[in-house]
Amino acid sequence: MSAGAGPVHACIGLGANLGRPLENLRRAATALAELPGTRLLALSRFYRTPAWGRLDQPDFVNAAALLQTRLEPRALLDALLRIERAAGRERDAGARWGPRVLDLDLLLYGGRSIELPGLRVPHPHLHERAFALVPLAEIAASEPFPGHGSVGDALHGMDVEGIEVLEDPTGTD
Numbered sequence: 144m145s146a147g148a149g150p151v152h153a154c155i156g157l158g159a160n161l162g163r164p165l166e167n168l169r170r171a172a173t174a175l176a177e178l179p180g181t182r183l184l185a186l187s188r189f190y191r192t193p194a195w196g197r198l199d200q201p202d203f204v205n206a207a208a209l210l211q212t213r214l215e216p217r218a219l220l221d222a223l224l225r226i227e228r229a230a231g232r233e234r235d236a237g238a239r240w241g242p243r244v245l246d247l248d249l250l251l252y253g254g255r256s257i258e259l260p261g262l263r264v265p266h267p268h269l270h271e272r273a274f275a276l277v278p279l280a281e282i283a284a285s286e287p288f289p290g291h292g293s294v295g296d297a298l299h300g301m302d303v304e305g306i307e308v309l310e311d312p313t314g315t316d
Contacts, residue, residue: 151253152184153219154283154294155208156266156275158192158246164204165189165309167230167245172208174226175247180213187278189309195274200242204309207250207278209286216252220262223247250275251294254287265289273303 155175159167168189176183187207194200212219230245250266257264269275270291276298279286284295291297 150180150182150211150213151255152251152283152286153210153212153214153216153249153253154251154279154286155210155223156246156248156250156269156279157206157208158203158248158274159244160194160201160203161242161244162231168204168206171226171230171245171247172206174229175208175210178210178212178214178219178222182211183208184211185209185282187281190274190278191307191309192274192277193305195272203274205274205278207275207282209283216249216255216257216262216264217259219252220249223249248275250279251283251286251288254289256289265291270297273298273301273306276301277303277306 157168157171172183172186175181185208190205192203192205194202214222227245227247248266249262249264250269252264255264265288276294280294280298284293286294288294288297
């Protein structure tokens with residue numbers, strides 16, 4: 144485990160459109176809450192969202208998580224990739240935006256801009272993706288989004304057509 148000096152807020156995007164997407168996202172949220180040096184502060188509702196990038200696939204279920212973590216960005220990304228693999232995700236470099244059993248993206252980290260091999264934060268396409276911003280704004284609208292003000296600022300005026308709430312993540316909706 145790599146730990147920083149103090150905890151920071153990290154925003155994670157969750158998505159799935161294969162297998163049992165709702166169950167996959169619930170399990171992923173549990174795994175996020177169990178990461179060392181990390182607390183799950185909030186989990187958005189689950190949203191049905193149209194496929195993005197490649198339209199020849201099932202709709203996605205998307206959500207967002209707000210974490211408080213002591214993990215450094217690379218260690219957090221590595222943990223996300225382990226959670227994906229445990230869910231059965233096999234990353235194929237040639238299959239961008241395709242169907243997946245689980246996708247976890249490190250969207251924001253402590254208001255920082257990070258450029259490392261294999262890791263860019265904020266997520267490079269976050270400002271273009273309503274399917275990620277809608278659930279994120281639900282739980283973290285005021286979180287700093289470098290280059291865009293806040294998460295809420297980035298969502299303002301964006302086309303959110305086709306994005307529908309599915310359920311409360313606790314299953315009480």
